[in-house]
Amino acid sequence: MAVEVPTPSGPARPELRIVETRVYRGPNVWSYQQAIHLVVDLGILEQYPTVALPGFTDRLLELVPGVGRHSCSTGRKGGFVDRLRDGTWLGHVAEHVALQLQTMAGHDQRRGKTRSVKGRPGHYNIVYGYTDETVGVAAGRLAVRLMNDLVEHDEAFDFETELNAFLRQAERVAFGPSTAAILEEAASRDIPFIRLNNASLVQLGQGVYAQRIRATMTSKTGALAVDIAGDKDLTTTLLGAAGLPVPKQEAVRTLQGTLEAARRIGFPVVVKPLDGNHGRGVCLDLQDDAAVEKAFDIAKAESKRGTIIVESFVTGRDYRCLIVGGRMQAIAERVPAHVVGDGSSTVAQLVEVTNSDPRRGVGHEKVLTKIKVDDAAREVLAGQGYTLESVPPEGEMVKLALTGNMSTGGISIDRTFDAHPDNVEIAEEAARMVGLDVAGIDFICPDITFPVRETGGAICEVNAAPGFRMHTHPTVGEPQFIAKPVVDLLFPPGSQSRVPIVAVTGTNGKTTTSRMIAHIFKGLGRKVGMTSTDGVVIDERLVIKADASGPRSARMVLQNPRVDFAVMEVARGGILREGLGYDRNDIAVVTNIAPDHLGMRGIDTLRQLADVKAVIVEAVPRNGFAVLNADDPHVRNMRRRCSGEVIWFSLAEPGSETREMIDDHCRRGGRAVVLEATDRGEMIVIKHGRRSMQLAWTHLLPSTFGGAARFNVANSLAAAGAAFAAGAPLHDIRQGLRTFATTYYLSPGRLNLIEVGNADVFLDYCHNAAGMKELGAFVDRYAEQKARKNDHARMSRIGMIGAAGDRRDDDMRELGAVAAQYFDVIVIREDERLRGRATGETAELVAEGARQAMAEGARCRQVEIVLDELDATRHVLARTNPGDLVVMCVDKHAMVAAELEERTKHAQAGARVGQKGDAVSDPDLDPNTLTVSAEAEGSEASDEALTAADAEPETVDDTAV
Template identity: 40%
Template structure:
């Protein structure tokens, strides 16, 4: 059989927010199947067998059939290669550890050309998965070799490089459960939760409420101990040392055995425990100094017991785990190195952040020191039953949250308060976490700012703890009126008719209502009524700048159909969504929008994102726009030039349906049968400039009313509004 030319990837577009496909980020790919348009899966000899041999878990894909094996049924019955590629990419992402479920493939008006999308929260990962999925499908079509392990490894590498770490991801996922929006601010783990002035920022497990002073104190172990001691918190006796000689002298003064560690370290790096031998103390000093940024080292009293980590969030202990030393058990035949290799095969151990236990490296100085103290080497063959200690500290992955004694919790919370940390990891040594701390001679040995959460999310023994949600609840305490949602009043406006005017007038009325308001429109960007940017901001980047501005207490964002098709919305939900018209389709042929009717699929996105407690504002004089009402999760407010508009009349007849219309030259606000005259069109003229048309004025009034801005303020605000190129610099 002749070889087929590669499926052509005509263009790829990463849609970062709600779009015509879904609410979440997706990669949209335009495919040209070429000759393969005439060769669905069941006509390619051996194709299905090769594909399922490489990816046997495709049987779990329900596809449109809605049951296990649904996609296999489609393969057997015959499906086109765009659809196959969609499922192959999803399965590759699953195998790489990033669960992916959503995908769609649709043919466009050109024969053999398809739009295929799949959901992926990170663009670089999505593009890598596409490249390898494309290679796999072509290899299956042409009966070529394919290295599946290499494909999975390549995708995993990009996931590790680009995706949020497990601690940050747990917080972001918890925020999503509470419907708090999240915006990633850099390529690392800096994330904004919420919008505008309602936002909070996290960086791994540090928050914007974590002060630099508190973090600095936590990094200075000696200072931390002084502060804790002054408040009666038990800590081991110790002091800073400046040399190996000084370390040995301090150890003798304090009393052997001792612990040596860097004064500014964290996560147990450079820490050596239970030292009594002079040579070992000198070696441990060198290890600690190498891990210390400022070169300072502490020698302190060794506290007997088991190391524990308690997580304190907002003054409460929300999780606790304990560690255990790591030993290799001799069999009388294997070298220590071979025994350690076997230990490292434990699936819980790995180099990446998602593994709860680190791999054991016999070449690490700290491990070498432990072996030296036991007079063994990596080539030693331990006797049958002989235990060789490899690590004394770390490996804290045994959950003990339910065992924590109130006295232990009290001292952990007190220490966090003394240092000034809102989120802290307390390293404590004690024999039994279920007994009072001082009574058993326990102590706090370290206070960590920005503690890792993985040990609580994936304990090797015991229950995972919802620490991400504990942090979100701390940052966004539930409050009346949705104050704990991280959201600000947000108005989204889509269409073409006078939308810049609508955005600016609604922004002005919000400003007058007492909220410092950001506006992103085709007239530019405005903050508190002043223009901060002249070029058009009716796109994703403009909206993003408003939503990340910590001054903005409300936001009004104008968007276009093209922006929705090429970028997606910059926000997940809005309080008010306005759609004015379905025009502009003539300029969207490059997106296969060839008739006005196709605009419904595009502009419905603006109404799809309206919150349950929000409102959709729709132009009743455009039946296609008014038909979007059935898609709105919130209330619906219609506006029309004529009170006799049948759609508007029917809406008012349905209970308390709200509407804005013109009667005898007067603007009327109606809730069902109740009416209120806002003023005449002549009286409701801006102080400077004019509305593009009456419909645009009505849309702005309806948008402001949907925000529950008082009619008196709306009327007065319009009269003071200056429209045109007059605001700001």
Template identity: 40%
Template sequence: MKMHRVRYLKGPNYFSYKPTMWIELDLEELEFSPSNELPGFTEALLGTIPSLKDHTCSLGYPGGFVERLEKGTWMGHILEHMALELQYLAGIKVRRGKTLTSNKKGIYYVTYDCRESKSGLYAFEAAKDIVEKILTGAKSVDAGPYIEKIEDLYYTNKLGPSTEAIYNAAFAKQIPVERVGKDSLLRLGTGSKQKFVQATITSQTSFMAVENSCDKQMTKTLLAGAGIPVPEGETASSAEEVFEAADRVGFPLVIKPLNGNQGRGVYTNIKSREELFNIIHCMDTPENNFIVERYYEGHDYRLLVVDGELIAASMRLAPFVIGNGQDSIKALIEKENKNPLRGDGHEKPMSKIPINAIVSCHLEKSGLTLDSIPEPGKIVQVVGNANLSTGGQAIDVTDEVHPTIRDVAVTAAKAIGLDVAGVDFICPDISAQLDRKKATIVEVNAAPGIRMHHYPAKGKPRDVGKAIVDYLFKTREDASIPIISVTGTNGKTTTTRMIKHFLERDGYTVGMTNSDGVYVGNETIDEGDCSGPISARKILSNPNVHAAVLETARGGILREGLAFRQCDVGIVTNVSEDHLGLEGIEDFGQLVKLKRLIPEVVMENGHCILNADDPEVVQMAEHTRGKVIFTSLFYTNHHIREAAEKGWTVWFLDEDNWISCIEDGNPKRLLPARDIPVTIEGKARHNISNLLQALAAAHSQGVPFEVLKEKALTFSPNSEQSKGRFNTYEVEGRKIIVDYAHNIAGLNAFFDTVRHFKTGSAITVISSPGDRQDHEIREMAKIAIRNSDRLIIREDEDLRGRGPYETANMMHAAALKEKGYSGKQISIIPQELKAYQEAWNLSAEGDTLLFLYEKHSVVNEFFSLVSGRKNVVARKII
């Protein structure tokens, strides 16, 4: 078996709205060996992973997968189930998988859920390795090491509990959220509305407040100045100064680094100079500046404040072990660290208890060492502080906090200037009124960990992540700029360009992606085919953008999924056979389902704009939560009439060829179609269809009718506003029409418009993308020769998997065989520029040259050569 291609579909995709692993698998010789023809295979597999017996598979009941194995199923399907189960056994809750059979013999497309890409991919590699061992004679395989590695990869690469809690809260609130980079930085929101969170520091957090909280002495100074109880203490920068400070403060006391965090280097309840001497000489910290302060008897509490409100409170317990009379303290710690809830650092709800000098120092205070063996039942505290990062536990006490203590915690956070703060509080009883002689605030922390509140050892979990998200964004509308996604087979680029033009106004920047580039307002920030998710993210993450208009092509969806989880407006222009046989989309029904993804992700209060003249697109109305707006070139279209009767909004071309709309039962007329430049005197029917959808999209976003009229009259099919889409030039008596039509439907629409404007002989320069099916390539050649007097076939620079001249020769042969056109001049000139030059040389005044380009820059180069100057401006634009 071989894995040819692997993809991690991060966003909503053809298979699922969740992150999905996609693998192209070649079974090779196993294509001829289903599971029931492999002696002993099923028994060995179930012996290796017994829990596969519970899989329901497509049969829908436990044991269904085993039935499939016994009756015979193929290895792609088996690996899918194994990859899911191995992840599940590693503690990753995944369920969905699907394996598709390709038209190519032995090729399968295996898809399954995963939460994180590296662990998700390794799960498949592990499944493949296990199967190969079984096939070479192993009666069973130890799956344990594979599961451990999956777990390790998952927790190493996933978000930590605190950041994940914020991510999940944003996700639940439908706030756009994504991880930026490999660490804990999150972007919440899009465009001009975006904000950031790193750990629990937000983009609203004051830098000065963070600096003040990191300086423990400054924290005490600010708190004391606000009348908040803090422990008496002094700073010291040497061992001698520590002892001098201890004498003045008095025992018992606490010593900690001046700029420490997460409880590192904190020693509490030091009762004598002897204990202090031992601690100083075994301290494992590079910090030379310390705080020596009074020790307060009582419980250690963490009070979590967000935006001036107490959200959660936990009582923290220092890490401990319970003796059994046999194991050393070190061995007992090692046993506790195997608790699945404990992990390295912050990866799991609790951290592992350290085995280091800090523990040794603390044990020395009680006359113990790591090698001591406690008697049965004896509780041994092994670290002096209760921080979770040093192995502590937390018990939720939020509902017990006395109002006076709540108020002092909120005041402390405000005094430091923190929007999100962890207030460390010592007192005998959190439910009793504040006693300033017995209670104190010892620290106010920026970037407080919140996993203790989400995963308490005892008590009610508190959703601090939600509180932080609610503080940053009251509603989804506060977080997300409008996202308008345009998909379909043809017309996507023209539609996106018009929508951008219609939405733009002073002080309102529209970002756009399409097959020509990425645009922010009037600035081009990238060029080329930019209709995929990488380009979309450039717009969604740009802080200057107030609205995003995104051309969403099939290729990007299949490579990575969508760049957004929901859109405000989803548009489907049409669906026709195109790019079939690629990336697992091998029939028309699959293509329709792929395009239907956009209507599916339209948000509940959004708008789904569908071409009512395309029967496949009409049916997508059943798969959206948005408000459906139908558009049509025909006022007699029964979908338009029925929708209008229901009170839906519809846009259409009326009996007088006016662009019209019915909204809330009220008919409105915009303009005569022929007066709108993009319709090319009303002859470009495909452009009228695109115009209707663009108008519907802009109007759904609040653009008034009068503004739409003005905008429609100022959008022209020229190289400035609609580059490469039926751009018409007059050069030395010749008419040159430049277009990007590159599939059957697009080519038919192009020539349908050309016939209204063609003069003299028509000389067409054309190619076909190599990733089209053979019959599509031949049909494009037939369409071209039917509508041309001379045909020049060129080659794309990107052959898309074809050999040199393969596509050109196929088109040449098809054109020659087309009945009634074999006598026409047909030639192959592979280079794009030379093909245009030959068309020019063959032409005479009055002729029409039709350039169907691959690279618009080559068209510009041709005009430069012909006119003798660069950046030629058309002498006449129709």
């Protein structure tokens, strides 16, 4: 079937095309849970809904029948078929197919939505859930290829072949049955997990509470115990010394030694590798030297260290006893791979029928393993007088393997409640002797229901990291939920698995607020992990210097075993790219929403920007809190998205509309942090219901510079609200705010005051118009304070400013226009990374705005452009006189701070200003130690900077960020 649309140049080939792929690894703008996001272009297929494509629906249902059961928006099973026959667009169909393909791979997913891209006809957002991101992305790509093939068949595309390749890929990356069972149990208890590699290494829990598993090996599994279990000779010796029943055994390395050992022990014997697993290389019931000689080569090939075990052959049934935490949890009887004759089919045909069981797969991908017909299987058949072409009598059991391992095609029968208590005690004692927390004890005995000491039998192996599937999915009998005791072992009932997470976002002030919160809890003795635009800080140590305000850095903090409290600065770039780096945050803080980063990644309005920032509010659980700025209407509207409790903070005066709303909120038992006027100044007050608790005077907080920095007053309110919500005592909140100063060591690059040549120089990160208004208001108040203390001639105000190149032209002009209202002289610099702009273009746009404001009567009298940041810094210092007020809005704060410190040192030594001095001794102020973000987005850069440039994280011992 082909769809042709006449065009001036001839027929066009219809094609659905993926334009962009994103993987959200946590809550995001589309979903509360992880999701795949495909942006697709339908092209000419936008004109062709499914109803206009003859045969499309029938062919789709034939190839992927499972989509016929989807309810879609109808709310009833099969409703999606009605949508197909009534007419829907192919992007929507691709979403359903991607979900069904994952279901076919064993990943049950039912969450999805398709929405058109605003302003881009024919483009659609396809969003759907996933379990494994590799499988999820592959499902989306295969779904799109299938859509195109159903519209116009491509001879090079065979869906059955592609589907099989997709399913094999899903099997390769999927967790094994044992790991999956533990993770399902953990998820049922709300224990988070992080996959640490592409195999089965998984972290359960967060930070200081984290535990790790690899398959069924846990953090509590001793390395020495694993070594003992891997040495079958040593294991048998230890168990025998404890009086436990074990077979006679010798360890040998040569064929001659193997033959001699077999003769000493007495036939029949077993030959197996010393350090093998899954039954590989095990040869049973060897009756003579010839059989031993042949078995030697098989066992030798599977032995890692070249040592072979020869032991007496114990007859009986094969039982696996699972011991967890020293107690028996499950017992399974393992039956070797076999078929049962029907009187008419050959052995080969019976094997084919048995392998067609949907429960059987390759290796450990499913609950049963397909029977493999190899030379060993043919030998076992020959020993019973059969070949693959033989037709066994009806009802006769024909073995194809001697060992009962599931990995060789065996089946399991649950015997958990059949075992005799003496046998249970023996198995538990064997696990204790080896020292394993999770152990698989292999018993060979006539019947597990009778004492093995009386009926005969022995423990033939003790296994570390035993498989669970024979217990969780027995072929016969009831499944045993053995993951529960394993998780109990790691997280006893009542223990914690999560560290408190405080997420902070907003346009301006989020870095300072994050640092304030971290500082408060450091004073409480907590081991705080913090992400920010300056890097990752673990317990007061800066471990990564990069822009780390994204999801990857958040996961880095949650993986650190020292962290017991996390403070995450969350940037819009990371949310749009990957979502949050965790599933939920206990407390969300939103400082403000202002015009910045607009026009990027589809975010064009403040409302859209607020929707992105609101993701952390939506990630608050019912028992959590959202600390919101009541003075900002966009932030105030986020209260409707919070499942938990809202805590307001506000600078508004009593009697204002905002304060009336807050007072009404508190009368209903709510919480808020506000300002109250007193005869000694403004007091920060925490209100909880009808209680009012005085916290601190704003002018006594070092970060506010006597109350002049109103934005830091607001940040202090937000930090106090978050700390109060997290359970910090009032005294400790007060002490934290009183000891937090905007020095370079506590808050690098955020309103740092450095005196250079009797001039006050402030270092700040301000980079947008909204921030410049707040900074300018601070400059006015600070200058007024200085004027009251000093009757000198009027000081000059000099500002060094710059804008990121990925902002809109009007935003850059507005930045210059606002700065012109507060400074006498403006020096405009550029960031080192121009972000797509030509050299000088950004600076000229900022200058254009400043000059326009000057023409309209702004304060500024002179605008200069010095593009290089360090040159601009030196230029500003060269024209600065004693008593002047200088504000430097910087990009690389460490480099500028190093220059200022050097000037200060020389000034104190009486040297000429500008003379080159010795290297800066402080590593934080050494520009050579800087790590520059690989993808900065101003104050909201993503943490993709954690790349090769940061392969060796810098550790700064004396930094308290």
